[in-house]
Amino acid sequence: MTFRCDLGVQGEDFPHFWEHTVGSGHATLALRADWQAQMHRAHDELGFRHVRFHGLLDDDMGTLIDQDDQPLYSFFNADQIFDFLLSIGMRPFVELSFMPTMLSSSGQIIFHYRANVSVPKDYDQWSTLISRLVAHWVDRYGLHEIRQWFFEVWNEPNLEAFGSGKQEDYFKLYAYTAKAIKSVDMQLQVGGPATAANAWIDEFVTYCSQNNLPTDFISTHHYPTDAFGKPGDDTETQLSESTRSVLREEARTARQQAGDRPLYYTEWCTSSNPRDPMHDEPYAAAFIVKTVMEARGLVEGYSYWTFSDIFEENYFPSVPFHGGFGLMNLHGIAKPAYRAFEMLHGLGTEILPVDGSHPTVDSWCIRNGNSLTVLISNFALPRHPVTDETVHIELKNAPRPAAAIIQRIGAGNADAKAVWETMGKPDYLSPAMVEQLHAASAMPEQKQSVAWSDRTLGFDVTVPPLGVAGIRLEFASLA
Numbered sequence: 253m254t255f256r257c258d259l260g261v262q263g264e265d266f267p268h269f270w271e272h273t274v275g276s277g278h279a280t281l282a283l284r285a286d287w288q289a290q291m292h293r294a295h296d297e298l299g300f301r302h303v304r305f306h307g308l309l310d311d312d313m314g315t316l317i318d319q320d321d322q323p324l325y326s327f328f329n330a331d332q333i334f335d336f337l338l339s340i341g342m343r344p345f346v347e348l349s350f351m352p353t354m355l356s357s358s359g360q361i362i363f364h365y366r367a368n369v370s371v372p373k374d375y376d377q378w379s380t381l382i383s384r385l386v387a388h389w390v391d392r393y394g395l396h397e398i399r400q401w402f403f404e405v406w407n408e409p410n411l412e413a414f415g416s417g418k419q420e421d422y423f424k425l426y427a428y429t430a431k432a433i434k435s436v437d438m439q440l441q442v443g444g445p446a447t448a449a450n451a452w453i454d455e456f457v458t459y460c461s462q463n464n465l466p467t468d469f470i471s472t473h474h475y476p477t478d479a480f481g482k483p484g485d486d487t488e489t490q491l492s493e494s495t496r497s498v499l500r501e502e503a504r505t506a507r508q509q510a511g512d513r514p515l516y517y518t519e520w521c522t523s524s525n526p527r528d529p530m531h532d533e534p535y536a537a538a539f540i541v542k543t544v545m546e547a548r549g550l551v552e553g554y555s556y557w558t559f560s561d562i563f564e565e566n567y568f569p570s571v572p573f574h575g576g577f578g579l580m581n582l583h584g585i586a587k588p589a590y591r592a593f594e595m596l597h598g599l600g601t602e603i604l605p606v607d608g609s610h611p612t613v614d615s616w617c618i619r620n621g622n623s624l625t626v627l628i629s630n631f632a633l634p635r636h637p638v639t640d641e642t643v644h645i646e647l648k649n650a651p652r653p654a655a656a657i658i659q660r661i662g663a664g665n666a667d668a669k670a671v672w673e674t675m676g677k678p679d680y681l682s683p684a685m686v687e688q689l690h691a692a693s694a695m696p697e698q699k700q701s702v703a704w705s706d707r708t709l710g711f712d713v714t715v716p717p718l719g720v721a722g723i724r725l726e727f728a729s730l731a
Contacts (some may be wrong), residue, residue, distance in 0.1 A: 253643060255608035255615040257626075259730065260649030263602040263619055268299060270544045270596065272553035273345045273402075275519055275577075276305040277563040278365055280312050282333040287562045290584050292340050294559045298579075298590070299597045303337065304345035304518055304555055306407055309381070310367050311353050316381050318354040323377070327388050338393070345402045345518065345555070347446070348382065348429060350414075355381070362413055363565045369414045371421050375428045382432035390436060399439050404471050404518060405429045408448040419452060423459050430466050443469035446518060449478040450502050453509040469552070470510040473519035474502050476539075476633075487525040492635040500546035507550045516553035522589070526565060527575040530634075532669045534662035537588035538631040538718045544596055545616055545627070548603070556593070560584075571679050572689075573669045581668075583686050586693040591666040594695065595659060595722045599625050612638045613715065615645070622730050626723040630715040638717040645723070650709035655726040658700040662719030668693040 274294065281287045282305065294300050309315045314326045334344055350367040351357075357373040372378035390398050408414045409422035422445060430442045445456040450472050460467040476498055477490040485493075495501075499520065507515055520543070522528065522536045530536055540556070547554050561569065561578035572581050579590040586594075600620025608615065616627045626645050632638035664670070671692040672678075675685065700723050702711040713721050 253608060253610045253613060253641070254646055255606050255643065256646045256648065257604050257606045257617040258648040259604065259619075259624065261604060263604040266548065266599070266601050266603040266618055268597070268599070268601070269547070269551055270554040270556070270593070271299040271301060273302040273304055273516070273518065273555035274298075274300040274559045275555050275557035276303055276560065277558060277565060278363075279305050279307045279310065279333065280329070280365070281305070281562055281564065282336070283329065284562065286584070287560065288336055290560045290562065290580050291337075291342070293584065294579065295340055295342050297597070298593045300342065300559065302343050302345040302402070302553075302555075303559070304347050304404070306347060306349055307365065307367050308347065308349065309352055310350055310365065312365060315385070316352040316354055323354060325381075325384060327385060330385075331392060334389070334393070338397075343401055345404065345516075347404045347407055347518070349407050352381070360415070364567050365564060371415065371425060375424070378425075379428050379432040382429055383435050386433055386436045386440065395437060399437070399441070401441065402469065402516070403433050403440065403442045404446050405442065405444045407446050408473065409445065410447045410449075410451040419455060422452075423456070426456075426460075427463065427465055434466055441468040443467055443471050443513075443516070445470075445472065447472045450474050450506050453506055457509065457511065457513075467513060469514040469516055470506070471516045471518045472506060473517060474499055475519075475521055475524040477523045477525065487523045487528045487530070488634045491523060491633050494633055496631070496633055496636075497542075497546055499543050500550070503547055503550040514552040515550070516555070517551055518553070518555045519557040520554065521557045521577055525575070526563075526577060529575045531575050531577055531589065532573045532581070532587050534588045534667055534718045534720075537592035537661045537666075537720050538629045540589055540592040541596065541627065541629045541720050542614055542631045545614070572681055573672055583681060583689070585668050585686065585689045586666070587668065588661050588666050591661050591693070591695045592720060595627070595661070595720065598722070598724070599627070610641070613641050613643055615643065617647075619730065622727045624725045624727070624730070626725070628713060628715055628721045628723075630717060630719050632717070640714055640716050642712055642714045644712050645710065647709040647725075649707055650704070650725075651707065651727050651729065652704050653702060653709065653725045653727055656700040656702045656711070657697045657724045657726075658713065659695045659697055659722045659724075660719065661695065661721075663716035665719075666693055666695045
């Protein structure tokens with residue numbers, strides 16, 4: 253197949269919206285040295301600017317505890333996390349969850365770390381906690397800084413796992429929380445409904461409008477496994493019953509429902525299964541590239557869940573490649589998914605129109621000053637046909653390139669898990685094994701042969717099933 257692009261035309265703005273935020277698991281993990289090292293690397297190499305995690309208000313953070321029937325506030329641990337983030341040029345996307353035991357109305361808990369997900373037994377005390385916490389951060393970091401943060405109320409309240417699953421309960425919690433935040437400063441940003449599967453957006457917008465409640469942004473979550481297949485189906489079956497661009501179609505609907513409010517997806521991933529082998533494999537890279545490129549123009553932020561396998565919702569794992577959500581494994585070894593975000597980070601900020609189509613292959617051209625990247629993915633859902641494809645790229649009005657470089661993901665490229673499997677899948681790695689797997693995870697640059705004549709540039713690239721290729725062309729001038 254052939255994809256064509258005219259470099260003589262004006263492109264469109266291409267903001268790196270997927271770099272706005274990335275997910276993590278549980279607040280106390282952010283106090284670990286290895287978590288911080290991986291977060292620093294993800295910021296530097298992938299461009300992430302905010303991080304979101306659960307449980308900032310949980311008892312293990314010590315934010316509010318009961319001492320002799322009196323509230324004891326301690327924001328020290330939260331400050332330690334935010335001090336670190338600011339020191340590396342990042343900010344929190346503050347998820348206000350879950351319920352301190354002192355304020356809990358029931359013993360409903362979730363996760364290995366026993367997060368209480370009940371509504372508050374006293375909404376005024378909850379409001380006091382929120383306003384004191386936010387005011388403390390304003391005092392510590394300054395109002396100019398905190399106005400650049402995002403305050404998201406709760407996590408997936410439409411699911412009974414995270415509370416009652418009832419709209420009226422969440423809307424009441426949101427009302428008290430939003431008012432408490434705005435009592436500190438009216439320009440602080442608060443939003444919701446932080447729902448799973450794009451739920452409640454219409455109702456939330458209507459409720460806030462009717463009750464004169466602030467909604468500075470809309471947030472929700474989606475996964476390609478949402479509502480596909482039957483209960484009990486494995487991930488591969490659920491994905492095979494999905495559709496190839498389902499997240500784009502859902503984002504279009506959410507964009508319409510959000511109206512003129514910024515829309516942030518604060519969770520999305522290859523699947524919602526925390527032990528999905530495909531999270532560690534090239535499949536994830538091809539899925540990420542296609543999904544991110546299709547979300548352009550629909551969202552202001554698109555937070556991948558999660559940046560690291562340092563994660564403990566069910567238990568803290570030890571197997572190097574166990575199908576965790578992370579872009580990096582426990583040892584900081586980059587997965588193909590990490591390399592996909594690295595490739596995306598290297599793109600420019602002007603996207604050009606491309607002609608051509610194929611059932612599994614997509615291609616995009618992004619300009620960055622005097623360079624151009626041609627991005628190609630070859631993606632299909634599980635149990636859907638996909639084969640090696642030779643792609644011809646034709647670029648019109650192109651000067652002779654000074655250099656042409658290709659990077660690849662898939663089929664023996666940037667696939668550390670495949671090398672780990674040849675080691676016999678050891679549960680624990682020696683330092684030498686870790687170094688070998690770091691090397692296997694790399695995405696080296698290679699020369700790409702091209703043909704140029706009469707200001708037309710052409711080249712062929714063979715992309716394997718579930719593979720990604722990025723071809724960077726350097727020119728003396730693209731003016």
